Amino acid sequence: MTNAPHVRRVPSEERVFSLVLALVASPQGLTKSELLSTVYGYAERYDPGKPDPAIERQFERDKTQVRQLGIPIETIDSPLESGNNQLTRYRISKDRLQLPEEVRFSSSELTLLKLASLAWTDGSLGAESRWATMKLTSLGANLDVRHLGIAPRLGMLEPAAPSLQLAIDEGRVARFDYLLPGRDQPLERRVAPLRLHRAEGRWHLIAHDIERRADRVFLLSRIASEVRVESTTFDPALSDGVDAVLDQLLRLRDAQRATVSVRRGSVAEARLESRGTARPTRLDAEDRTLVEIGTLDLHAFACELAGYGDEARVLEPESLRSEVARILERIRKQHVEGSSQ
Amino acid sequence: MTRKFTTPDRVMLLMSLVPYLKEHGPTPVTELASRFAVEPEIVRQLVRFLGVAGVPGETQTYQHEDLFDIDWEALEQFDLVSLTQIVAVDDTPRFSSVETAALIAGLHALAPMLPEEMRATARSTADKLSQVQPAPGARGAVSISEDPEQTRLTVITSAIANGRQLAFDYRDARDVSTHRRVEPLLLSQSGGAWYLRAFCLDREAERTFMIDRLREPRELEGAATHVPSPDAEKGSNVEGAQLTARVALSRAALQRIADFAPRTLGATDSGWVLAEVDLLHPAVAVRLVQAAPGEVVVEAPAAARDAVQRWAERALSGYDV
Numbered sequence: 001m002t003n004a005p006h007v008r009r010v011p012s013e014e015r016v017f018s019l020v021l022a023l024v025a026s027p028q029g030l031t032k033s034e035l036l037s038t039v040y041g042y043a044e045r046y047d048p049g050k051p052d053p054a055i056e057r058q059f060e061r062d063k064t065q066v067r068q069l070g071i072p073i074e075t076i077d078s079p080l081e082s083g084n085n086q087l088t089r090y091r092i093s094k095d096r097l098q099l100p101e102e103v104r105f106s107s108s109e110l111t112l113l114k115l116a117s118l119a120w121t122d123g124s125l126g127a128e129s130r131w132a133t134m135k136l137t138s139l140g141a142n143l144d145v146r147h148l149g150i151a152p153r154l155g156m157l158e159p160a161a162p163s164l165q166l167a168i169d170e171g172r173v174a175r176f177d178y179l180l181p182g183r184d185q186p187l188e189r190r191v192a193p194l195r196l197h198r199a200e201g202r203w204h205l206i207a208h209d210i211e212r213r214a215d216r217v218f219l220l221s222r223i224a225s226e227v228r229v230e231s232t233t234f235d236p237a238l239s240d241g242v243d244a245v246l247d248q249l250l251r252l253r254d255a256q257r258a259t260v261s262v263r264r265g266s267v268a269e270a271r272l273e274s275r276g277t278a279r280p281t282r283l284d285a286e287d288r289t290l291v292e293i294g295t296l297d298l299h300a301f302a303c304e305l306a307g308y309g310d311e312a313r314v315l316e317p318e319s320l321r322s323e324v325a326r327i328l329e330r331i332r333k334q335h336v337e338g339s340s341q
Numbered sequence: 342m343t344r345k346f347t348t349p350d351r352v353m354l355l356m357s358l359v360p361y362l363k364e365h366g367p368t369p370v371t372e373l374a375s376r377f378a379v380e381p382e383i384v385r386q387l388v389r390f391l392g393v394a395g396v397p398g399e400t401q402t403y404q405h406e407d408l409f410d411i412d413w414e415a416l417e418q419f420d421l422v423s424l425t426q427i428v429a430v431d432d433t434p435r436f437s438s439v440e441t442a443a444l445i446a447g448l449h450a451l452a453p454m455l456p457e458e459m460r461a462t463a464r465s466t467a468d469k470l471s472q473v474q475p476a477p478g479a480r481g482a483v484s485i486s487e488d489p490e491q492t493r494l495t496v497i498t499s500a501i502a503n504g505r506q507l508a509f510d511y512r513d514a515r516d517v518s519t520h521r522r523v524e525p526l527l528l529s530q531s532g533g534a535w536y537l538r539a540f541c542l543d544r545e546a547e548r549t550f551m552i553d554r555l556r557e558p559r560e561l562e563g564a565a566t567h568v569p570s571p572d573a574e575k576g577s578n579v580e581g582a583q584l585t586a587r588v589a590l591s592r593a594a595l596q597r598i599a600d601f602a603p604r605t606l607g608a609t610d611s612g613w614v615l616a617e618v619d620l621l622h623p624a625v626a627v628r629l630v631q632a633a634p635g636e637v638v639v640e641a642p643a644a645a646r647d648a649v650q651r652w653a654e655r656a657l658s659g660y661d662v
Contacts, residue, residue, distance in 0.1 A: 013351035014390050020352070024429040025396035025407075038397035065349050069356075070437025098432040103473050109466045112459065116447025117440075125443050125483070131353045132440040137376050138357035138433045140364065149501035151529040154450055154485075157596050168482045169439060198446070199486035201533065221593060250486065265512060270553035274489045307631040309652050313659040325660040327635050332653035334638045335646050 015041025016062050020071060024097060029076050029089030032059065063090075069131060072096050099139070110141035111148060123155025124162040156196065156203055158220040163227035164205055167193045173210065173232040177225035178218060181299035186224040191216070192234035195242045199249070200275075200296055206245050208238045215245045219300060253294040259316040260305065261288045268311035290315075302327060346383060353434075354379065355387055355394075359409075359424070360433045367415060367423035388422050395428050435473065439482050445470055446485040453487055454494035454528075456502060493552055494528065497537060500560040501525045506542070507565075509558040511550055514624070523548070524565035532600040532632060540567040586618050586626055587641040594633035601629065620645065627652045 018040040022030065030038075036046040036055060046055055063073055071092060078087030105113060114136050120129035156165075160176065167174040174193050177186035191207035194215075198204070203220040257277065262269040264287050272291050273280055281290040295301040302323035305312050309328075314321040354377060361376070362368060370388070374381040388411060395408030410426035436444065448467040452460045500507045507525045512518045523539035526547070530536070535552035547569075588603070595603060595614050603616040620626060626645035630637045630652075639646050 011351075011390075012348040013355065013387070014394070016348065016352045017355045017390075018394060018396075020356070021394065021396045021429045040394070040397075040403065043397075065352070068437070069349055069353055070435055070440060071356075094430075097430070097434055099435050100473065101432075103469070105466065105469070108459070108462055109469070112448060112451065112463050112466055113444055113470075116444050116451055116463075119447045119450060120443050125439070127347070127349065128437065128440045128443055130350055132436055132444060134353050134357040134377055135433050135436060135440075138359075138361040138364075142376070149525065149527050150451070150454065150498055151527060152447075152450060152454070153530040154447060157599065159592070159596065165439075165482060196483045197485070198450075198483070201488075246484075246486075265518075265556060267551075267553040270493070274491055303634050306634040306656070309627070309631070309656040310659055321660065325657065328653050328656045328660070330635050331630055332650055332657060334635075335650040335653065337643070337646070 010041040010044070012041075012062075015039070016065060019062055020066060020092065023073060023090055023092040024094055026091055029074070029091035031087060031089055032056075033086065035059070035090065066092075099135075105139060107140065107142070110136060110139060114141040115148060115150060115152070119152045119154040121155060122153060123157050124165050125155065129155075154198070156220070158203060158223070160205075160220050160223040160227050161196065161203070163229055164193050164196060164220075167227070167229045168195065170229075171233050171236055173230040173234055174207075175228045175230065176223045179222050179224040181222070189216075189218070191218075192238050194239050196220070197246060197249075200253075200300075202297070202300060204249070204296075206242050208234070208241070210234075215241050217245060217249055219297065221300075249296060253296045255294075256296070256298060257292055257294050257317075258298075258301065258314060258320050260291050260293060261286075261313045261315060262291055262308075263288055263311045266308070266311035268305075268308035271308075272312065288313075299323065306331070346379065351383070351387060354383070355391060356430065356434050358384075358387065358391065358422075359427060359430055362422060362424045363427060363431055367412070367421050370416075370420045370422060373422060384422070385416075385420075388416065391424075392416075436470070441470060441473070442483045446483050449485045449487045453489060454491045454498055456495050456499035459498070459502065460495075493555065493558055494535065496558045496560060497525055497528055497552075500558075500565070501528070503560065504565050506561040506563040507539070507558055508561055509550075510556040512554050512556070514554075514622075519543075521550075522561070523550075524567045526567065526569040528552075532597070538569065540565075583622060584620055584642060584645070586620050586629070586639055586645045588616055588618060588629060589613050589638045589640055590616065590629075590633065591636040594636040597632045598629055598637065624648045 019035065022035060022039045033048055036042045036059060037048055042055060042059065046052065066073055074091050074093060076089040076091065078084055078089070081087055114133060117129050117132040117136060120126065164174060173190060175188060175190045178189045179186040190210045192210060193205055193207045195206040196203055197206055205218040205220060207216055207218060208214070209216040260272060261283065262272055269289060272293060275293050276291040277294050278292045283290060298320050302320055305314060305324050306327035314324050357377070358373065361373070370381050370384050373384045377384070391409050392411035392413065393408060395403050397403055397407070407428055408426065409424065409428055412421070412423035412425055415421040415423050445467045448463045452463045455463055497507060506522060508520070508522045510518055511521050522542040524542065525537060525539045527538045528535060529538065537550045537552060537555070539548060539550060540546070541548045589609055590598070591613050595605070595616065598618070601618045603618045606615040606617060609615055618629060623642070623644035626639045626648050629639060630649050639649050
């Protein structure tokens with residue numbers, strides 16, 4: 001193979017796969033020049049006597065791609081001349097590359113894992129979903145999803161999600177404009193993004209607000225600009241606070257309660273009943289049921305409730321009641337003949 | 342859905358094919374293609390490369406003993422993939438930290454809609470997965486709070502798992518209630534709502550039911566024997582559209598009505614988007630507004646706009662404003 005250069009351009013996947021094999025096969029690691037001068041895909045074009053920035057950049061990109069796939073590349077600094085990256089050795093430890101042999105999944109576990117993986121097909125985790133699904137297939141997950149009959153969709157379709165995902169993975173600071181409910185103008189926030197969390201069907205960003213020096217929860221749907229990812233990195237220890245923030249968020253749900261009357265047999269009843277905190281009360285005079293529900297976010301909940309139209313009517317609290325009425329009034333006005341948005 | 346099959350996708354497929362073939366022995370290209378959900382030609386391309394891939398050995402060149410090998414004759418003559426030599430990698434790669442987080446979150450999202458036994462398996466699998474340490478420096482990028490149990494869904498998933506028929510009362514979009522007996526095929530999610538694709542035994546045809554309109558589902562004794570038609574996964578909204586509506590909406594709202602397949606026409610002065618949407622009936626326009634209340638304005642036709650106005654007025658009559 002190395003004897004026949006220039007026959008064709010080596011496809012990237014062949015070069016990257018060959019790089020992985022070379023890194024796994026060498027327990028003591030290989031230096032960059034050793035890799036570039038021997039590995040298929042680089043070796044044909046590499047001349048140790050002539051530095052070529054294009055090949056070096058390609059090597060860096062390939063390493064990033066390998067790491068993205070969940071394959072850890074270790075770097076070993078030269079003991080003789082520490083800090084000289086020409087002498088740095090690279091390797092992939094087989095133990096850390098492959099799933100430990102004691103970890104195996106039963107066929108029912110694999111089926112559920114594959115369903116869980118396929119749920120992310122759309123949206124910002126689409127690529128990771130494809131890779132995890134391939135790994136599961138190679139572990140023996142043998143499933144045409146239609147046979148299990150459930151196809152949930154979790155994909156984050158919010159435009160802010162991919163950049164936040166990237167910033168979290170790389171531990172980098174992010175900036176975005178955030179529109180608080182009831183305000184006209186968004187405010188720029190500069191945060192250390194820590195986790196994307198879904199609750200009540202909405203995606204939240206758990207982050208450390210750098211200016212306010214405090215952990216904050218943001219709704220992805222209220223991010224009103226592109227997310228700008230800085231090159232500045234943040235202290236990974238900030239992530240330690242995430243679970244406490246989540247606990248607090250869920251306690252808030254217990255504290256913020258609403259009483260809603262829903263029409264029996266309606267979509268609103270179907271959606272809200274299972275989220276109720278107490279047994280629903282039937283109102284026999286009307287064709288309605290009372291449901292008491294805790295919510296994480298009164299404004300987002302108001303929007304959801306307005307969407308049910310006359311199937312749901314808020315009784316308490318007054319703030320939620322007036323907010324729902326305000327949204328409905330806005331919709332009504334928007335649809336009066338001759339009006340515009 | 343046709344997506345670009347990227348370089349990392351191809352690398353991961355190579356990494357996954359090796360342990361699969363090691364475990365399963367000689368496998369037809371078409372079977373690999375269907376298992377891994379890719380085009381057969383991609384499998385052929387990658388396998389031809391795999392047959393000559395390897396590591397530079399001690400002499401710093403690729404020698405036979407340092408190369409993968411396949412049964413070339415079996416591939417060329419019978420379209421059969423048989424690995425005869427494996428080097429360096431032989432087992433499934435670990436899940437990356439993002440993949441692990443996504444899988445665990447996915448299991449927690451599934452749990453509330455599964456029958457009890459499967460729900461327990463989903464939770465224990467999530468725990469098991471969280472014990473496997475991914476790469477160092479890993480961050481759990483996504484997570485999910487489990488929703489409360491969805492009884493309507495658990496009855497249906499249980500019937501599907503048991504291969505049984507299902508009965509329920511169904512109130513259609515025009516508020517007409519009927520009793521249905523069906524063979525459940527597939528539960529899928531679209532625009533935040535759940536839909537059941539089922540073979541309706543009363544209508545003798547496949548139908549799609551919106552779960553939120555279905556009451557008191559019960560599993561029956563009778564066995565379900567129909568298999569889903571290939572397009573069962575689609576087919577929730579878009580059969581026989583009657584009219585085209587023009588809407589103005591925010592960019593965020595455009596994402597939220599993606600299932601209505603909007604065609605964007607341009608931008609408005611205030612930074613919103615103008616789009617066209619095919620609707621089954623003027624009253625369906627309400628569903629566009631429901632997807633993002635206050636951020637979708639149905640401008641035309643008048644019948645659709647009026648339907649939304651009347652809907653809002655009915656709702657407002659419950660509030661003393």
